[in-house]
Amino acid sequence: MIIAVDGPAASGKGTVARALAKHYRLPHLDTGLLYRAVAENVHRLDLDPTKEADAVAASNFDDSLLDDPVLRSDEAGQRASIVSAHPLIRAALLQRQRKFAHQEGGAVLDGRDIGTVIAPEADAKLFVKATPQIRARRRHAELKAQGSTLSFDKVLADIRARDQRDMGRDAAPLVMAADAGILDTSFLSIEAAVKRAIELVERQLRLKAANG
Numbered sequence: 001m002i003i004a005v006d007g008p009a010a011s012g013k014g015t016v017a018r019a020l021a022k023h024y025r026l027p028h029l030d031t032g033l034l035y036r037a038v039a040e041n042v043h044r045l046d047l048d049p050t051k052e053a054d055a056v057a058a059s060n061f062d063d064s065l066l067d068d069p070v071l072r073s074d075e076a077g078q079r080a081s082i083v084s085a086h087p088l089i090r091a092a093l094l095q096r097q098r099k100f101a102h103q104e105g106g107a108v109l110d111g112r113d114i115g116t117v118i119a120p121e122a123d124a125k126l127f128v129k130a131t132p133q134i135r136a137r138r139r140h141a142e143l144k145a146q147g148s149t150l151s152f153d154k155v156l157a158d159i160r161a162r163d164q165r166d167m168g169r170d171a172a173p174l175v176m177a178a179d180a181g182i183l184d185t186s187f188l189s190i191e192a193a194v195k196r197a198i199e200l201v202e203r204q205l206r207l208k209a210a211n212g
Contacts, residue, residue: 001026001106002121003201004114007128008174009077009162010135010142012185012193016128017110019194020201024108029100031111031118032080034093036071037061039079049079052086059092074143074150074158081162084112087171094118112166115177124204125180126197132159134186179204 003020007013014030021028039049041061047054070076083089094117101107101119109118115125130138136156143150166174176182181200185193 001123002101002119003108004119004122004125005108005110005128006112006115008166009159010139011128011130013110013128015190016126016183016193016197017108020197021108023198026106026108028108031097031109031114033066033071034096035080035084036076037065038089039083040065040071040076042083043079049082052088055083055086055089056092059089074148078158081165085165085169085171090171112174113172115180116175117172123208124201125177126183126200127176127180128183128185130184130186132156135159
């Protein structure tokens with residue numbers, strides 16, 4: 001069984017995806033980490049993330065980099081949003097993601113193009129969203145806990161800029177799959193969001209079984 005979870009930054013899609021993986025006992029991949037790893041490698045090699053050739057040169061990273069806490073930083077996220085707009089980077093990471101999705105037993109993947117590009121044949125698809133202000137509030141609290149001094153207004157501006165890049169890029173833009181279930185986490189607790197996510201997945205699985 002493949003479950004695709006898409007959505008913008010700080011919408012809660014990662015939390016939901018991890019909970020679904022635990023519930024259904026499936027492996028989970030945060031595909032955003034792949035792009036963050038490329039971005040971090042670009043940074044370490046002192047290359048330019050805006051140049052596609054430089055990003056491609058940094059795309060052959062070791063899997064151990066995915067465990068580096070630095071990938072969770074806001075700076076890594078900003079650079080990842082830049083490198084992910086390059087078509088050749090998305091192509092370079094495509095097979096890596098599809099291989100994970102199609103492993104025996106299936107998997108849960110979260111990102112921005114899972115249900116539309118990586119696994120359009122997924123058994124269940126969710127699109128997780130929340131208002132920009134609430135997403136910024138969540139990210140701001142997370143960064144503050146890490147010792148960041150970024151202001152809320154700067155975080156909100158960054159969130160909106162990332163949304164524009166993710167939705168406006170030519171290569172696999174952030175769009176909701178036509179057959180995805182919408183999960184708005186704006187005013188839901190984590191427990192309520194996870195419960196609703198499971199309900200949406202179960203509904204899609206029942207429909208899929210009924211339609212053969």
